[in-house]
Amino acid sequence: MKPLVCSNSDQQCQKVLLKLRTKAPELVQKAEFKCATKQGSLFLIVSEQAVDIRCGFFATSVWDDNGDGLVDNEDPVSVDISVGTFKR
Template sequence: MEVKQLATPSIIVALLVLGCAIETPADKTQPRKVAGDCGERQCQEVLADIGDSFPEQIAEFKKECSDSKRLSLKVFQNQGQPQRVSFFCWDKPLGNGSRTGTWLGVLPLVANDSNFVKPLACSNSDQQCQKVLPQLRTNAPELVQKAEFKCATKQGSLFLIVSEQEIDIRCGFFANSVWDENGDGLVDNEDPVSVDISVGTFKR
């Protein structure tokens, strides 16, 4: 009867070394560098911090900016306000390095930016809004809060369109097409277009 020999220790060691030398897909996984201007910090670090504070909105920005495009950040500070961050999505660069893109929106650099969200309010002349807004805040407070935050990320203004079937919360803002002339992830030119989108609907 033939007796099979067990692997010797030297063979086992060789197999272990070989296994360690094989590169796994995870070894190749490196976070994509985020371009832009984030002051003294790396934009990748800023993105990670904001992602901890606003994970849903960052996930939405990343979804809007597919793998074939590139996300960039711009930290800015208006007078009397905390620092905030603009997000841009860039197409693949052309042969000369220039590229086009879109402005995705803005988020606070700190989670406790109390002036970032502007509450939905009615003008004195809009009696219909004045009538339904208290009902809307009572019956759908979370819907209103989400709409207010969503519109704040677009630096827009909220208004209502009321029908017998529903109340549509809409946000008017400037959607910017942008150009990067040298591939540094910063805006060199922009073309704002006035638009409005629905940010929440309440069925009556």
């Protein structure tokens, strides 16, 4: 499971993450688990009202065009979803 981390140069992210880990550790742990089940990477979207913990991952759609049970086409798509929100 990949923990939520901030780059060394992103001071805002580091401050927000420290606050999240202090005030809502269970929210961060749940977000890390949810994202790990999708083999994704966590990131934060910060606004004045809330911090949205998001998970970015690849989802693949597959098609069996001729009904033989084998994949004939696939389409990987980059997706991000909210896995937790902390009201500020």
